Amino acid sequence: MQAAAKSPRLSIRRFTTALVLTALLPTASAWAAELKLAYSSSATSMDPHFHNASQNIAVARNMFETLTQMDPDSRIVPDLAESWKKINDTTWEFKLRKAKFQDGSDFTAEDVAFSLARPGTIENSPSSFKIYTGSITKTEIIDPQTIRITTSTPYPLLPADLTSIFMVSKKASQGVTSDKFATPEHMIGTGPYQFVSYTPDDRVVMKRFDGFWGGKPAWDSVTIRFMPNDGARMTALLSGDVNAIENVPTPDIEKVKANPDLVYAAKKSHRLIFLFLDSGRESSPGVKADNGKNPLQDVRVRRAINMAIDRKAISERLMMGLAYPTNNLATDQMMGFDPTLETVPYNPEGAKKLLAEAGYPNGFALTLGTPNNRLLNDARVAQAIAQMLTRVNIKTDVDAVPFSAINTKGNKGEFSAVMMGWGVQTAEASSGIRMMVACPDKARGWGVVNWSNYCNPKLTEQLIALTSEMDDAKRNDMLKAAVHTVVDDMAIVPLYFQGMTWAAKKGIKIIPRMDERTSAFTFEPAP
Template identity: 65%
Template sequence: MKKMGVNIALRAAAFAVLASLPAAGWAADLKIGFSAPATTLDPQFHNASQNIAVSRNMFDTLVQMDPDSRIIPALAESWRVVDDTTWEFKLRPAKFSDGSPVTAEDVVWSINRPATIPNSPSSFGIYTRPIVEKKIIDDRTVQLKTAAPYPLLLADLTNVFIVSKKATEGLTSDKFLTGQGVVGSGPYKFKSYTPDDRVIMTANETYWGGKPAWDNVEIRFLPNDSARLSALLSGEVDVIENIPTPDLEAVKNNKNLVVAEKMSHRLIFLFLDSGRDETPGVTAADGSPLKANPFKDLRVRKAVNLAIDREAIASRLMQGLAFPTNNIVTETMQGYVPAIKPAYDPEQAKKLLAEAGYDKGFRLVLASPNNRLINDAKVAQALAQMLTRVGIRTSVDAVPFAVINTRGNKGEFSSVMMGWGAQTAEASSPIRAMIACTNKEKGWGPVNWGNYCNPNLDAVTAKALNTIDDAARSKLLQEATQIVHDDVAIVPLYFQANTWAAKPGITITPRMDERTSALMFAPAK
């Protein structure tokens, strides 16, 4: 920590020189340091934040979220509700980066495609399955029909990128890594990709939104915190996301840096494997096998929840970049329950473990990414210490996000710390994705690594999704949130804050949804 602070001080002089130079000398190009690498360039293959963030530069959705997560037009310049189950969208006169027009046929193709993509680690089909019929009225008009009233259609469509049918038909997702199929209507167009290193793009001269702010954009993948900050300070990149928390105050106090931060939708939480009779990574206190999976017992899950001092994690490890919670959505989102507060009671946790038959405790391996979330490995170690104090002797298995993702989808964890950014700004987003009973036909539970299943929760959530009235829907979503809490379906920890830092001459428009892209940055006027 001290060493990095010294580096900041030493490089401040260099930034003072940069700050005195005219912005016009470098404003045409932008280099961004991302904290996690994209794993695909197919915008419909893997529903993960870092992939979406890269895709957002090159592809559009019909509608999109503004920085405060309000829905605004994108490729669709307008829309109307034809009847309770039919929505009509009018496309603006937009073009793909190859010069071909964006048509209603491309929209229908893009909505159908996620369900046809094999081996998707986290399918975008969760957002397209409610649509049961698509009707092309003319080249720039399309109607989408749902089986029942579905008020979240617009929110879902903010996550469905529109691809060119001509460019992607018959193309497998792996081909996108070579640039094939990367033909979007976004502000930038693909130039090159180097795995685990960078994506390079150029301005899309046919972009419907006008001339992009930058002629050339380079996204560098810099998962190591020190390396990412060092790249900013040395001028290798112009802006970074996720300022390392040990250096946050020093960065904020550096007059030669521009800093922005904002609370995000991203919930950091624990999956507990409550659905399987046997679970990996759990043994008796003496290391011998257990006869039963302890996480199937609600008392054990409650004990884990009560063993965690969220306030300590926020203040000691996260430097104000964590907002402790036991809810699954923020207070600005539908489904938030004000009465649900973080609780820390290690003595009660010990009593619950004893009641469940674990008075001697048990051993647990807690998995965690080490390059995806802010201070993820350090937080996992703190959690391990807290759980150990109540009798759950915990060790940490911290590995890169790509490894976590592969192993999690194979069911290799009994407990894992993860993050999920609600992508529809209400409680059904995390529920459908990671808490609902796994149902491939409905597209529910694609990343339900806890193997949790509660038909009552699914029924309440489904009812909310078919309720048009906002007040009634909010009440149902609150009921669903309460079920998640009472049954400890997952263990919420905190909402993560987003941070960015840039060199002088760049303005930053921070976002709640963590989707860092070139659109957030502009040359200062």
Template identity: 45%
Template sequence: MSPIPFCRRAALLGCALLFPLAALPAVAQPLSMAVSAPPASIDPHYYTLTPSIQVSRHMFEALTRRDENVRVQPSLAESWRLVDDLTWEFKLRAGVTFHNGDPLTAEDVAFSLKRVPTVQSPSSFAVYSRAITGVEVVDPLTIRFKTATPYPLLANDLAQIFIVPRAIGENVPSSDFNSGKAAIGTGPFRFVSYDPNNRVEMARNDSYWGNKPEWERVNYRIITNSGARVAALLSGDVAVIDNVPTADVARIRNNDRVSISEGTSLRLIFLGLDTERTTTPDVRGPNGEALDSNPLRDRRVREALSIAINRPAIVQRVMEDVAVAAGQFMPANSFGYNPAIPVPRFDPDRARKLLAEAGYPNGFSVTLRGPNDRYINDSQIQQVVAQMWARVGVKTQVEAAPLATLIGRLNRFEASAYLLGWSNSTGEPSTSLRAVMGSRGEGSSLGLSNYGRYSNPAMDKVTEEAMRTLDDAAREKLMQQAMKIAMDDVAVIPLHTQKSVWATRRGLTYTPRLDEETVATGVHSAR
């Protein structure tokens, strides 16, 4: 995968890449899709969760967008440029209308950015707008953003902020989006209905400014059970599914009624640890006794837990090679990947020695929490990690639960060790450095998804310098440096990068996306 930063040179040239405006032939037929995880809401500002974002992307659009290779492209903004080191100017596309017929203006953009931090969210989109210190509406199709320091990633970040019309009014609740009352965007599909945890129905927006969708209607179903999802595809009940179970990939490849599409993703599966508290709720002594201190605060313990895990074995036996063992957040050859960071080598003997050096010769006990409905083989991975930890003396109980339940616990800091996934969907490592490992603090834009409350001021300092460095090469070196600081300190325990696998009925194709999103506009009739 080639590097994918948004470069200053492109900005100064006006980012002349444009969506092709020639419309595809509109096929008057519906598309039924089945995805593995439900959106948390139709509100596009509610939750930075991939299942929610990919639903939003059907009905809402941002100033910029990312293509299937997560390269930044124009969307509602047709161009942008740096006026000076602290001012970005975006020119909106003329002739764009919302689903209610209202024209898109810069006032709608300003309204949307103002709304984002006001939405009560488990993981706020405000991480993508915090760099903006001022907004100036120059004219109906021109808007300027001020930043406190040079900020090279604004066009990347704004791909995550969906634009809604100011006509929906102030303080509109997320429930108004779920009912359809406020579900008004500019996207290729219009809202029809939403049945939580079951389906979203959408209709083609025939007034769409760009390429018209191939599908007249989309029946977007949520089928969390992998076997049921595959069965729905093979029976013809649905035409597309995502997250094909690893155990079924080979079988589906040999079925001439369906086709497989696969590609590397940007999603790292990792373990987070409570490194902040002096005592932590899910850790006790080897016999269940209370401990006076939290062993996870000790770097030696964190390293021991990391090297006690046989990553290649998980990739081969649990993931059936639909993953790549990892030692950092970015996959090889991507922007920000640091070749000096190795995949931790499986070494249970050294793990035992490190535990003894840290004062835990007999180990300790821990509860590992994680989802059972979100990532490929998530609950199985937790069980295997528990077995590997047990072999070095860390008795591990697994509590796997639906992601919604887990996130509630994490937001209340009720976990000591947990499994999660994170996709640097901007195509570079800044979001993981800032949101997952940045020092969490009141009023800070860092650490919004840092549930272990890891803090390393040295890493924060380098990350902050990277975020105000406009030169791409210099910024990449700083991000590589920040990632190495974090990985050397075992801020989290990377396990593997997922591959993404989709399956379609014969006669359809799906364009794989590095961001793992499953969108109806990526499904095409074979021609």
């Protein structure tokens, strides 16, 4: 049984001037009652069950809670569930803590049953949360503080999956569509901060919830500003418009570290940066080859692309060391990690040889999509990759667009290749595989962001088997085998795990997290 627990870029001259001027500004103690936080990307929805995207999860985490959660080092700990145990191989029992919703009503097992069922009822989700609830076949309310959850097969990942399903009030949410959710009447959670207002692409405003079960929240009010532009975000911190930010622009990191009026923190995250390559369609819109075929269908071409990318150069020259090159799908703290995959290939001559063997001695043309406001240095990294591919005769152009447009284009199948990131949310390798690589399976919630159009029956068999294996050691070996299937076939091209950075005004303590979920919890007034 799980034990209870509490749970446009600045020029160098402008930036240097700002560093001098900031010494005249008040430190964080002047704002101890108010956290003004800048995110590097915008939330796409306030409905915590609509779009499984990290920025949405980060916003929701301030107001809503989950049954289980991951601590800053991604260990699963209790949240709204005080404890849980296995009744048998397919049934889990969760004991709920006594908590209040922000409208004063009690949080009960009925709200849990509703919250677990709701993701499966939401239509047109760009990335569904059903991947985390698809295994559930029944919920049984034992009493207001006890619920049993039954899965279709033995399913060891349930406590991990439940870190991603927010508990909402049945009374406040029932029958409410996602586009109508962003009002104080419906944004009712049990979290420490209560919804006040939402301005799309601008900000979310919250206030302290005095009835929070975990004690008095650290801040009286929290405002999250959406500032994808690096320069604007940094300027806002220096001027005092905000007192904390995420994703410090890499050219400014050393200056931030040297500024006595700022504090800085960094941590290796679970976010895997990778390439989708359209291997599943005979005709693909972003490739052009002399023979009229889609070269990406040939595994030799996909391996050539993998070999042509100098990950070390990207890490050192573009990412200030905040990129950790890998061929893995999991970090060394996660199940499914295989140390043999940490040696990444870089062999441009070998890449050319593979292309010739595949029938493309003169290469082909490719358009590489990328967000330009979501991942750390995303557009610059994509441009570097394009240059590397062009050197091996894959003549590559870059289509850099905002993250919201990436989702729209990707879900419509408009990419042949696109650089994306996936923040692994369950502390083991299979969540990303199920979401991004598995054959699409609506019933299970698998493959909902499979922009490579990849489908491998062998991988499906591996996933079905490992997600039913209750023995951790056996499942870890099975996860490694599934990771090798993905990597050997280059279903996606792993690039690196991204480092996450934060900065704040002096007087604020930063609590860095491996899962990148920046929220009010990330910052506290310093003692």
